Amino acid sequence: xxxxxxxxxxxxxxxxxxxxxxxxxxxxxxxxxxxxxxxxxxxxxxxxxxxxxxxxxxxxxxxxxxxxxxxxxxxxxxxxxxxxxxxxxxxxxxxxxxxxxxxxxxxxxxxxxxxxxxxxxxxx
Amino acid sequence: xxxxxxxxxxxxxxxxxxxxxxxxxxxxxxxxxxxxxxxxxxxxxxxxxxxxxxxxxxxxxxxxxxxxxxxxxxxxxxxxxxxxxxxxxxxxxxxxxxxxxxxxxxxxxxxxxxxxxxxxxxxx
DNA sequence: CAAATTTCAGCTCTACTGAGATTC
DNA sequence: CGAATCTCAGTAAAGCTGAAATTT
Numbered sequence: 001x002x003x004x005x006x007x008x009x010x011x012x013x014x015x016x017x018x019x020x021x022x023x024x025x026x027x028x029x030x031x032x033x034x035x036x037x038x039x040x041x042x043x044x045x046x047x048x049x050x051x052x053x054x055x056x057x058x059x060x061x062x063x064x065x066x067x068x069x070x071x072x073x074x075x076x077x078x079x080x081x082x083x084x085x086x087x088x089x090x091x092x093x094x095x096x097x098x099x100x101x102x103x104x105x106x107x108x109x110x111x112x113x114x115x116x117x118x119x120x121x122x123x124x
Numbered sequence: 125x126x127x128x129x130x131x132x133x134x135x136x137x138x139x140x141x142x143x144x145x146x147x148x149x150x151x152x153x154x155x156x157x158x159x160x161x162x163x164x165x166x167x168x169x170x171x172x173x174x175x176x177x178x179x180x181x182x183x184x185x186x187x188x189x190x191x192x193x194x195x196x197x198x199x200x201x202x203x204x205x206x207x208x209x210x211x212x213x214x215x216x217x218x219x220x221x222x223x224x225x226x227x228x229x230x231x232x233x234x235x236x237x238x239x240x241x242x243x244x245x246x247x248x
Numbered sequence: 249c250a251a252a253t254t255t256c257a258g259c260t261c262t263a264c265t266g267a268g269a270t271t272c
Numbered sequence: 273c274g275a276a277t278c279t280c281a282g283t284a285a286a287g288c289t290g291a292a293a294t295t296t
Contacts, residue, residue, distance in 0.1 A: 011261060030277055039263060044279055066271045066277040097240035102233055109222065109230050116221035135285060154253055163287060168255055190253040190295045 005086055010079075013038055013046045014055075015087070018072065018080040021056065026071035028061065055079050128210040132203075137162055137170045138179075139211070142196065142204040145180065150195035152185065179203050 005011060020036040021027075029047060033040045047070055050056040055076035061067035072080075095103055129135060144160040145151075153171060157164045171194055174180040179200035185191035196204075219227055 013262080028277075040278075041265085041280080042263075064272070064277085068278075094237070094241075097236050098233065102236075105229060106233050109226055112221050112226075113218070117218075137286080152253075164254075165256080165289085166287075188253085188296070192254075 005083065010083065013042060014050060015080075015083045017043075017046050017050065017070075018055065018076055018083065021070065021072045022077065022080055026069050028064075028067040029070060030067070032070060050076065053079075128214050129207065132206050132210055134203075134207065137166060138174060139204075139207045141167075141170050141174065141194075142179065142200055142207065145194065145196045146201065146204055150193050152188075152191040153194060154191075156194060174200065 005015065016036045016038060017032065020032055024035055027035070029043045030040060032038070033043045038046060047056060047058055047068075051058050053075075054073055057071050057073055058068045059071070061069045095106075098106065129139065140160045140162060141156065144156055148159060151159070153167045154164060156162070157167045162170060171180060171182055171192075175182050177199075178197055181195050181197055182192045183195070185193045219230075222230065
């Protein structure tokens with residue numbers, strides 16, 4: 001498989017971080033970790049790798065010197081678009097044997113599971 | 125999560141190998157790898173670990189000196205029963221929010237996907 | 249000789265723990 | 273002072289690759 005991601009560049013963490021930035025905008029690494037589900041320790045390396053390719057920018061937060069503000073660059077936005085294409089292609093191949101109704105059922109049931117367990121995790 | 129497996133002892137490879145042995149009986153490591161989907165390189169370590177705890181036995185095949193015949197011990201059979209209990213409990217918790225019908229639908233759809241892609245993999 | 253079997257060393261990716269330094 | 277933030281080192285499980293030795 002290798003999901004087609006490796007062809008464009010990257011691994012799952014890269015996509016998840018870029019997608020999170022595109023969805024909810026610039027934020028500190030800690031906040032991005034909470035939003036994306038990426039562990040803080042892995043966040044450091046992920047930002048390093050993306051920043052080295054100018055896909056994200058890491059700038060100090062003027063209001064709180066503990067924080068870095070991470071933001072998408074134009075190149076990062078373009079890369080995200082590429083990754084989303086790859087992802088859509090891989091999903092199409094994965095779900096090929098399913099009818100439209102079956103696909104909808106599957107995502108509905110999986111969403112149920114995610115919601116349920118997210119809630120249980122938040123309540124600990 | 126840690127699936128409850130860690131409580132009893134083991135990791136996924138241990139369960140998969142024990143279950144494969146229980147299902148289709150003693151076999152060489154290469155055959156077990158094909159049946160269980162465990163990579164041959166990982167097979168060696170998995171058998172080592174289970175043999176060290178007397179859960180499986182590794183004996184030379186008298187008809188082909190390249191092969192080891194791996195077989196379940198009585199202790200291995202008991203351990204498998206324990207792992208299956210843990211697995212059932214973990215599944216129950218995972219699928220808790222789903223109705224019986226939803227569970228059946230989910231396994232049906234996932235089986236479709238597995239069959240489809242197993243076939244494609246076999247045809248390369 | 250070609251193919252099968254076992255073994256070993258090493259690598260990637262996701263995910264985590266624990267510890268330290270800095271700043272609020 | 274306690275808490276939050278970032279960083280680094282290390283670990284584990286699942287899944288690979290590649291190479292070597294032996295036997296068929």
